[in-house]
Amino acid sequence: MASFAFYLFALLAVAGGGLLVTLRNPVSSALAMVLSFVGLAGLFIGLNAYFVGIVQILVYAGAIMVLFIFIIMLLDLNDEKPAKFKLSTVLAGIVIPLLLLVQILGVIQSGLHGEEAEFTKIDEETMKVSAKEFPKESAIYKSLTHEKSPKLPDTNLIGHTIFKSYNFPLQVMGALLLVATIGVVVLSKRSHKKAPTDS
Amino acid sequence: MDTPFIIAAAIKIAVFIGITMSFVSICVIFERRFSAIIQDRVGPNRTMIPLSILGFKKDLALPIGGLTQPVADGLKFILKEDFTPSYVRKFFFWLAPVLVVVPALLTMAVIPFGSPMEFGDTIIPMAIADLNVGPLFIFAIASLSVYGITLAGWASNSKYPFFGGVRACAQMISYEIALGLSVIPVLMYFGGLNLGHIVEDQVTNGWLLLPLWNEGGFIIGSGYWGEPLVAQRLLLLIPIIISFVIFTTSIFAETNRMPFDLPECETELVGGYHTEYSSMKFALFFMGEYAAMVVGSALIVTLFLGGWSIGFGIDGILPTGAWWVSLIHIGVFLTKVTFFILFFVLVRWTVPRFRYDQLMNLGWIVFFEAALINVFLAALVIAYPSIGGLGVLIGFALLTIVTILLIKVAKGATQKPSATAV
Numbered sequence: 001m002a003s004f005a006f007y008l009f010a011l012l013a014v015a016g017g018g019l020l021v022t023l024r025n026p027v028s029s030a031l032a033m034v035l036s037f038v039g040l041a042g043l044f045i046g047l048n049a050y051f052v053g054i055v056q057i058l059v060y061a062g063a064i065m066v067l068f069i070f071i072i073m074l075l076d077l078n079d080e081k082p083a084k085f086k087l088s089t090v091l092a093g094i095v096i097p098l099l100l101l102v103q104i105l106g107v108i109q110s111g112l113h114g115e116e117a118e119f120t121k122i123d124e125e126t127m128k129v130s131a132k133e134f135p136k137e138s139a140i141y142k143s144l145t146h147e148k149s150p151k152l153p154d155t156n157l158i159g160h161t162i163f164k165s166y167n168f169p170l171q172v173m174g175a176l177l178l179v180a181t182i183g184v185v186v187l188s189k190r191s192h193k194k195a196p197t198d199s
Numbered sequence: 200m201d202t203p204f205i206i207a208a209a210i211k212i213a214v215f216i217g218i219t220m221s222f223v224s225i226c227v228i229f230e231r232r233f234s235a236i237i238q239d240r241v242g243p244n245r246t247m248i249p250l251s252i253l254g255f256k257k258d259l260a261l262p263i264g265g266l267t268q269p270v271a272d273g274l275k276f277i278l279k280e281d282f283t284p285s286y287v288r289k290f291f292f293w294l295a296p297v298l299v300v301v302p303a304l305l306t307m308a309v310i311p312f313g314s315p316m317e318f319g320d321t322i323i324p325m326a327i328a329d330l331n332v333g334p335l336f337i338f339a340i341a342s343l344s345v346y347g348i349t350l351a352g353w354a355s356n357s358k359y360p361f362f363g364g365v366r367a368c369a370q371m372i373s374y375e376i377a378l379g380l381s382v383i384p385v386l387m388y389f390g391g392l393n394l395g396h397i398v399e400d401q402v403t404n405g406w407l408l409l410p411l412w413n414e415g416g417f418i419i420g421s422g423y424w425g426e427p428l429v430a431q432r433l434l435l436l437i438p439i440i441i442s443f444v445i446f447t448t449s450i451f452a453e454t455n456r457m458p459f460d461l462p463e464c465e466t467e468l469v470g471g472y473h474t475e476y477s478s479m480k481f482a483l484f485f486m487g488e489y490a491a492m493v494v495g496s497a498l499i500v501t502l503f504l505g506g507w508s509i510g511f512g513i514d515g516i517l518p519t520g521a522w523w524v525s526l527i528h529i530g531v532f533l534t535k536v537t538f539f540i541l542f543f544v545l546v547r548w549t550v551p552r553f554r555y556d557q558l559m560n561l562g563w564i565v566f567f568e569a570a571l572i573n574v575f576l577a578a579l580v581i582a583y584p585s586i587g588g589l590g591v592l593i594g595f596a597l598l599t600i601v602t603i604l605l606i607k608v609a610k611g612a613t614q615k616p617s618a619t620a621v
Contacts, residue, residue, distance in 0.1 A: 027291070027350075027353065031346070031350075034343075034346070050330060050331055050332045051331075051332055051335070054332045054335045054336055054339045055335070055339075057339040057340070057342075057343070058335060058338055058339035058342060061339075061342075061343060062338075062339055062342030062343060062345075062375070063342065063372065063375070066342070066345055066346070066349070066368060066371075066372055067372070069346070069349060069368070070349070070365070070368045070369070070372075073349070073353050073361075073364070073365065073368075074365065139390055139391065143331075151331055152331075153331065154331065155331060155332060155391075155392055156391075
């Protein structure tokens with residue numbers, strides 16, 4: 001059952017990626033990318049990372065790709081003509097995925113050799129053991145050692161990790177995004193003022 | 200994967216999707232009758248079985264008033280000619296209605312309809328999927344329905360549907376931000392994303408928006424409200440009410456309901472994004488809108504108005520886990536949802552349509568900022584026990600300065616551009 005879900009969503013992700021490259025219509029390509037994101041989200045959820053999976057759909061499929069499609073439609077782009085490739089680009093397109101494949105194979109060989117990778121619920125014993133790292137009154141501890149239905153509190157765990165271990169990088173990233181946003185506003189305002197002088 | 204789980208899940212899917220679909224058709228009759236009452240008309244108050252077309256003398260009138268009107272409407276949609284214009288982009292034209300309905304129905308999966316049933320050792324939560332990311336799941340899946348409307352506009356390959364699609368796209372993205380930000384104070388208060396737990400919290404501590412009663416009955420004479428934190432809980436009502444207003448309005452915009460139904464604005468765009476659609480494909484858009492409305496009402500009820508909790512302290516008296524209690528709770532939940540749907544209808548026939556720039560200003564300049572400030576306001580109130588009175592005062596002073604500055608900037612942004620600039 002679980003592995004069936006894995007293959008389904010993996011197939012969805014790969015098919016979406018393949019269609020993204022092969023389809024000629026920009027809107028079709030964008031939708032194929034959405035399909036790929038949904039497949040990826042399914043894989044995350046299968047690994048008990050509900051929060052990451054849902055955010056994958058919310059941010060990428062629900063917001064970013066909508067903006068992509070919005071722009072494509074507004075510009076009314078036509079079908080792409082098949083481009084001629086240089087030998088060097090084709091070679092790069094073959095070599096880089098091969099390197100990645102070798103790396104993945106290496107990881108598989110060294111890490112999970114002989115072990116059946118789980119794609120199901122985490123068992124309760126593991127959760128109880130890992131709960132000991134957290135204070136007893138915290139939401140994470142309560143969720144992990146819940147009497148009737150213990151659950152992996154992945155959202156709380158992500159929040160815990162980000163705000164405890166990586167608080168400073170998070171603040172820096174926030175400042176970076178703010179600067180980028182202000183920069184975009186300033187740039188767009190400047191071009192807006194110039195526009196009347198052109199006409 | 201155990202068999203009872205699968206059986207329970209299958210039954211729940213069938214029943215809850217069935218409830219949603221029947222609510223969609225009930226919505227239609229509500230909408231028509233309620234609008235008729237508002238406009239001092241009669242409305243569809245009788246539906247007849249047309250025996251006359253079979254050669255009988257008279258049509259058969261049913262004694263249940265206009266309640267069968269949705270059936271007649273549905274039949275009409277099915278029997279109409281399904282016409283596909285020759286100039287449309289066929290694949291997307293067919294895909295679009297499906298993309299509107301499916302997300303709207305999928306979001307129903309995480310709504311807790313009633314209190315969990317207990318059969319021996321097994322507890323069956325009355326939500327199809329008892330996820331730990333409930334509200335996020337709804338936002339994520341609901342944000343996919345924008346593809347349906349946008350694609351419908353684009354695939355129709357004609358002018359007015361395209362405008363409708365573009366409008367829908369921009370509007371839904373804008374209001375998703377307000378929607379997501381406005382719900383943060385609520386989630387901070389509950390400290391979790393599981394909708395089932397959120398409702399149970401409200402059963403024991405009072406509804407979020409109406410903390411008038413808890414498990415022990417009304418506030419008066421109940422131990423919980425004698426505690427010193429009662430002032431904090433009452434202060435928290437301010438950010439919660441702001442949240443509620445922003446959230447409800449954003450749901451209106453997300454479902455393309457009346458004050459914000461610019462994408463299908465009849466006076467400007469013929470029929471908007473579904474101009475080229477007919478028959479069952481049009482009906483799917485219709486169903487998607489109403490299903491989104493039902494889910495939106497269900498979500499508002501779950502987050503702010505206690506979900507399936509009866510209130511008045513009755514929940515504490517009833518035994519937990521009995522199947523009949525669950526059924527009562529489901530009934531209470533559906534009653535609340537019905538009231539909210541009536542509220543949706545009332546607003547539709549009361550408030551006139553916004554202009555498009557007003558819509559965008561409201562979303563980006565008013566709601567976005569208000570929701571952001573509201574997050575900090577709620578955080579200050581919630582953090583009171585740990586940072587003390589002085590910390591809250593300093594925070595409140597800073598927040599006031601930021602708010603005043605923001606209002607100044609926002610006023611500058613909403614000023615109408617001078618005639619020469621246009």
